[in-house]
Amino acid sequence: MATRRQFIRISAMGAGAVLAGAAGIKLFASDLTDGQKATRAALTARTPTYCEICFWKCAGWVYKDEKGEIKKITGHPEDQHSSGRFCPRGTGGPGMYTDEDRLKRPLIRVEERGSQVFREASWEEALDHVAGKMKEIIAKNGPESLALFYHGSGGKYFTDLFKSIGSGNYAQPSFAQCRGPRDVAFNATFGENPGSPENTDIRDTRCLVLIGSHIGENMHNGQVQEMSDAIDKGATIITVDPRFSTAAGKSKYWLPIKPATDNALLLAWIHEIIYSEYYDKKYVEKYCSGFDELKAHVEPFTPEWAYGITTIDPTLIRETARAMADASPAVIVHPGRHVTWYGDDTQRVRAVAILNALLGSWGRRGGFFRLEGKTIPSYPHPEFPVPQKSWREWYPGQYNLADLGVSNVLIDASIPAEGRDAMIKGWIVSGTNLPLTVPNMEHTIKAMQNLDLLVAIDTMPMEITGWADVVLPECTYLERYDTLRDSPHRKPAVALRMPAFEPKYETKPAYWIARELALRLDKGDYFHFEKLEDLLDWQLKQMGSSLDEMKKAGVKTWNREVDDLFFGEGEDIEFYTNTGKIELYSTALENEGFDPLPSYTPHPEPPQGYYRLIYGRAPMHTFSRTANNPNLFDLMDENTLWVNPRVAKEWGLSSEQYIHLENQDGIKTDFPIKVRVTERIRWDSVYMVHGFGHREKKLTRTYGRGANDTKMITNVMMDPVMGGTGMRGNFVTFVTDIKAEEVAS
Numbered sequence: 001m002a003t004r005r006q007f008i009r010i011s012a013m014g015a016g017a018v019l020a021g022a023a024g025i026k027l028f029a030s031d032l033t034d035g036q037k038a039t040r041a042a043l044t045a046r047t048p049t050y051c052e053i054c055f056w057k058c059a060g061w062v063y064k065d066e067k068g069e070i071k072k073i074t075g076h077p078e079d080q081h082s083s084g085r086f087c088p089r090g091t092g093g094p095g096m097y098t099d100e101d102r103l104k105r106p107l108i109r110v111e112e113r114g115s116q117v118f119r120e121a122s123w124e125e126a127l128d129h130v131a132g133k134m135k136e137i138i139a140k141n142g143p144e145s146l147a148l149f150y151h152g153s154g155g156k157y158f159t160d161l162f163k164s165i166g167s168g169n170y171a172q173p174s175f176a177q178c179r180g181p182r183d184v185a186f187n188a189t190f191g192e193n194p195g196s197p198e199n200t201d202i203r204d205t206r207c208l209v210l211i212g213s214h215i216g217e218n219m220h221n222g223q224v225q226e227m228s229d230a231i232d233k234g235a236t237i238i239t240v241d242p243r244f245s246t247a248a249g250k251s252k253y254w255l256p257i258k259p260a261t262d263n264a265l266l267l268a269w270i271h272e273i274i275y276s277e278y279y280d281k282k283y284v285e286k287y288c289s290g291f292d293e294l295k296a297h298v299e300p301f302t303p304e305w306a307y308g309i310t311t312i313d314p315t316l317i318r319e320t321a322r323a324m325a326d327a328s329p330a331v332i333v334h335p336g337r338h339v340t341w342y343g344d345d346t347q348r349v350r351a352v353a354i355l356n357a358l359l360g361s362w363g364r365r366g367g368f369f370r371l372e373g374k375t376i377p378s379y380p381h382p383e384f385p386v387p388q389k390s391w392r393e394w395y396p397g398q399y400n401l402a403d404l405g406v407s408n409v410l411i412d413a414s415i416p417a418e419g420r421d422a423m424i425k426g427w428i429v430s431g432t433n434l435p436l437t438v439p440n441m442e443h444t445i446k447a448m449q450n451l452d453l454l455v456a457i458d459t460m461p462m463e464i465t466g467w468a469d470v471v472l473p474e475c476t477y478l479e480r481y482d483t484l485r486d487s488p489h490r491k492p493a494v495a496l497r498m499p500a501f502e503p504k505y506e507t508k509p510a511y512w513i514a515r516e517l518a519l520r521l522d523k524g525d526y527f528h529f530e531k532l533e534d535l536l537d538w539q540l541k542q543m544g545s546s547l548d549e550m551k552k553a554g555v556k557t558w559n560r561e562v563d564d565l566f567f568g569e570g571e572d573i574e575f576y577t578n579t580g581k582i583e584l585y586s587t588a589l590e591n592e593g594f595d596p597l598p599s600y601t602p603h604p605e606p607p608q609g610y611y612r613l614i615y616g617r618a619p620m621h622t623f624s625r626t627a628n629n630p631n632l633f634d635l636m637d638e639n640t641l642w643v644n645p646r647v648a649k650e651w652g653l654s655s656e657q658y659i660h661l662e663n664q665d666g667i668k669t670d671f672p673i674k675v676r677v678t679e680r681i682r683w684d685s686v687y688m689v690h691g692f693g694h695r696e697k698k699l700t701r702t703y704g705r706g707a708n709d710t711k712m713i714t715n716v717m718m719d720p721v722m723g724g725t726g727m728r729g730n731f732v733t734f735v736t737d738i739k740a741e742e743v744a745s
């Protein structure tokens with residue numbers, strides 16, 4: 001069995017490789033030289049932050065040396081997200097600050113979109129230009145014809161800007177391209193969703209089931225650490241994945257499922273748990289509705305039925321169902337994070353939620369805890385105007401269960417459709433590289449070409465900045481104050497991010513940019529404080545703290561006030577569903593005309609000579625945003641294509657060989673990708689890490705390295721429930737005829 005040390009070794013290696021200088025300092029030795037003592041003293045000068053390299057937002061400390069240069073960044077010991085440790089990519093995060101390819105000053109396009117010709121501008125000129133264009137669009141088409149796409153902490157202030165002008169058309173790709181189906185499915189079942197970070201009590205679990213969830217590769221810091229603890233305590237790990245992932249390597253059971261058949265396995269597990277009477281009868285009786293309907297529904301879905309679909313042996317299906325039941329209620333069938341796969345994703349995650357309900361794990365130790373957060377007070381401001389039009393009108397009556405904006409619908413609504421003009425005329429895009437984030441890049445480009453205004457706010461030149469009319473350079477998370485991190489967790493807590501450095505070049509924080517635009521749009525009343533630190537201090541004082549206290553503490557944690565971490569024995573609970581119960585049979589889905597109980601729908605198989613394209617994460621990178629980070633680039637500079645040896649033999653492929661890929665629609669990769677022949681992938685699929693294959697030449701390190709999976713995803717399978725973009729229904733074949741000069745040196 002894997003030990004905790006083995007599991008997290010990659011984290012320690014990553015940290016050492018990134019900041020070897022800091023690691024070499026003898027912090028605990030008594031025989032320090034004077035120089036080392038001075039360095040040690042300087043190292044105690046620390047600044048609180050929370051990491052921006054991924055959405056986990058681990059709180060930590062930034063340490064600088066006597067020259068004021070960064071020496072290291074570490075986790076905050078009292079932080080529930082990080083437990084005192086940063087993951088490799090978080091440790092390498094400061095590369096975002098030092099990257100000399102950063103955007104340095106505002107840019108205004110001087111030639112038409114698609115060509116990279118900009119001139120530098122002052123902030124005054126750039127902001128006047130953007131605000132002037134926004135006014136024109138608002139006057140002609142209404143405020144709702146402006147759309148905001150955002151990711152990261154700065155988004156809060158741009159959404160406030162949008163609310164102040166009367167547009168509700170804002171969206172984060174992290175909903176429709178990532179976790180939306182999960183949130184909708186859990187809302188439909190439990191009346192609430194797992195949140196971010198998820199409310200999984202992994203540290204006390206006795207059985208963790210991962211279905212296509214790559215904990216350990218996707219470095220969700222707290223979860224990785226808790227999973228290591230759980231493994232050490234003997235928890236059973238069950239991993240369902242066509243690929244032998246890092247998590248599969250730590251698992252008692254690896255189920256190498258045929259891709260696109262997960263629903264069949266889940267239904268067979270539900271069948272087995274009900275018909276073998278493994279379910280938690282007291283819990284189901286007290287808290288759940290729709291059990292009889294569910295029991296009748298899954299009657300035909302036996303393990304033998306699922307075998308023919310999934311290729312998983314019925315004995316193994318029964319054995320793993322038994323393992324879950326033995327651990328119940330300390331069992332987690334993990335809700336996953338990136339769950340937009342095949343278009344029936346809400347229904348698949350509904351099956352996951354139902355399994356958890358049957359096993360009695362929601363609200364139980366070792367299952368799912370109750371989240372509690374701190375409400376950050378809002379400074380009094382005028383009521384936001386009510387938008388007169390919404391993205392929802394683009395597809396009337398659809399996606400009613402999506403409780404957040406759907407980014408791909410905003411993109412669709414930017415292209416004129418039969419008989420109607422485009423609803424969206426201008427985009428502000430903050431911290432998200434849409435062409436590499438939303439599938440079907442050509443469609444996104446078509447939408448961008450239709451716009452009257454495209455503004456990109458980012459720290460780095462990206463594909464999206466290449467298409468923008470105006471580029472506004474944001475400073476990095478190490479150079480700015482940001483909104484207080486208030487994510488709910490086991491205990492309510494807030495974390496402060498403050499600048500460790502002055503902003504480099506002519507970069508500015510999101511709050512400042514949003515406020516300056518608001519002032520120019522006569523919406524200054526919504527941005528009362530000139531400086532964000534004054535707003536933070538006001539907010540903290542309402543909460544019984546202050547900015548001064550937080551500068552020293554970094555993180556402040558309160559005791560729970562609302563309820564206990566887990567359900568009490570026999571506690572009466574009203575769930576936020578239509579029936580007040582955990583809905584095994586979903587009335588919310590039924591009311592919208594969808595199946596109230598999940599089913600299995602067959603999906604197309606790869607044509608002869610093609611393989612299903614599966615993509616995932618690496619521990620040292622986050623999406624396409626970190627590919628050029630000098631620290632993280634040193635750890636991983638390109639992605640590779642995993643190919644099964646049987647397939648490699650058939651095609652005459654060998655490891656280290658570069659090839660192109662072509663998908664079912666004839667779309668070819670821009671740059672070649674290196675083959676990795678490995679038994680760790682099924683013969684019917686290939687796998688690559690997402691986020692490479694940049695064609696933005698200003699990214700001098702990563703340009704032209706590896707392949708871009710998003711470009712190959714042209715068959716998008718829409719989730720009819722919430723508008724998510726299923727991206728795993730794409731097939732690729734190999735193009736081996738490549739020229740030597742195509743390979744980046």
Ligand code: SF4
Nearest residue numbers: 051054057058087090
């Ligand atoms: S998990 Fe890693 S990258 Fe993400 S916020 Fe935490 S330290 Fe940063």
